[in-house]
Amino acid sequence: MTHARHVVVIGGGVSGLTTALTVLADSPEPVSVTVLDAQPSVGGLIRTSPFAGLPAVDEGADAFLTRVPWATQLASELGLGAALTSPTGAHAYVWHNGMHTIPGDLLLGVPAKVRSFASTRLLSPKGKARAAIEPLLPRTTPKDSIGHYVRRRFGNEVHERLVDPLVGSIYAADTDNFSLAAVPQIAALTSERSMLIAAGKARKNASANANSSLPIFGSPLKGMGALIETLAERVVAVGGTIRTSETVESIERHGSHYNVHTTNHTLQCDAIAVASPAKKSAAFIHTVDSHAASLLKQWDHASVVLVSLAVPATQWPSHLTGSGYLVPKPDQRWVTAASFGSNKWAHWRPTDGSMIVRVSLGRDGLDVMHFDNEKLLNLALADMKLHINADLTPTEVRTSRWAESFPQYRPHHFERLEEIEKSLRAKAPGIVFAGASYRGIGIPACVQQARAAGESLISHLASLTQ
Secondary structure, eight states, X not given: OOOOEXXXXXXXXXXXXXXXXXXXXXXXXXXXXXXXXXXXXXXXXXXXXXXXXEEEEESSOOOEESSSHHHHHHHHHTTOGGGEEOOOOOOEEEESSSEXXXXXXXXXXEESSTHHHXXXXXXXXXXXXXXXXXXXXXXXXXXXXXXHHHHHXXXXXXXXXXXXHHHHHHHTOOGGGSOGGGSHHHHGGGGSSOHHHHHHHHHHHHHHHSOTTSOSEEEETTOHHHHHHHHHHHHHHTTOEEEOSOOEEEEEEETTEEEEEESSOEEEESEEEEOSOHHHHHHHHTTTOHHHHHHHTTOEEEEXXXXXXXXXXXXXXXXXXXXXXXXXXXXXSSEEEEEEHHHHOTTOOOTTOOEEEEEEEOBTTBOOTTSOHXXXXXXXXXXXXXXXXXXXOOSEEEEXXXXXXXXXXXXXXXXXXXXXXXXXXXXXXXXXXXXXXXXXXXXXXXXXXXXXXXXXXXXXXXXXXX
16 A cells, blocks of 8 residues: 655745646645745735725736736646736836836847837937947847846837836836846847847747737736635645645655644654745755755845825826836836826726825835835825826825845856755755746746646656655
8 A cells, every 4th residue: 555645835825726737737746735825915026905995906927928928827737717807908007207208129129120119208319329330230249137138239218218117016026137048039029130130030930920819917896815715715625735834844754754843843754845935945945955055044035015095086197098107217216117007907997086006116126114004105106296297196105015025036046056966965955946037037937837747746756655
């Protein structure tokens, strides 16, 4: 007789919960799974709560990319496919001495056609002339920094006013110190001599291979929290156990199994998925692999604060019909971006006509976590007065703090990750990683990693019985 194998998943965000579900659903042999999370509730960086009379307004990510399959497939698997909605299609701006509509024909800020920057007032005549010569420049050798490569190809203005705001808003990053390989859509453009020509081909191929009528982003009508809630319910329904307020302190290896020591318990298991932030994971990895732990400890994580405002309709400038704006780093004081939620989402419109605005403060190199909530509100309102030329007196305010929430993929990130995983395979087989710290921070990337981690754990369990 063979006893049921036990898998421990450390981290109850979308990565950890999806890993757990994959193991439970796909394992051909009996298996039990325990998910541990240090917080009082699961969800990680996804949280949805009532705001301004609306039942569900997201405090973090408000959508996932639908033109890659993993998050959409998960939502469908959980029965949420019919409940997905998409943004309204309102345009976005970049603020640089005024609002400028983001030009078309861009690929994450990289121009795909000359017309994408020729007519915009966001770039100076000198910046446009510099960008226009990109197809004539000799090939540039990548050095695994987005900023280094884009500046060499298009000049400073395209990088600082288009690429860095768009990519930086996704990763809370300084793209001069962020891995080119970590953004595959841009990294792929380095295969040809001209980045502009490569971007044009990539957009043309994407249009030919995808149904352009499909929305780019999607979200459950009840917010991203509905994805977590339904996912956690499914994990429990198929036999998994979820324990919250359980901080993992150390892991010990005993032959082919492990003891996971938490603040409250010791769990024996046959394999482990680490779906927690890299820097925090270093402490408990140290007891099984000090080398891997020392590398994990070097990870940088940026902190972000999201201040949600309910702005009376009478105070909102009527010409601001877009979905929000980004602020280039040279123009930033504290606010890095603002989302006009009631323009972006049709179901985020309070009955009194208020505008829901979500204001982002902080990024890599711009820490704001030491400010109290009143100070953060004042900084947000002062910056918004500069940006939209209006005094706002919100009727409701919500401050969501996300400490060390955005892992920073420094140049040569994946080489370091490969070194860590190689070391663990030798010293602690059966321990795998999934999550935002490792191979992509977006929800689809996290789901994809979780699926791969789950299948890897199933293969490891099978090897134990051979």
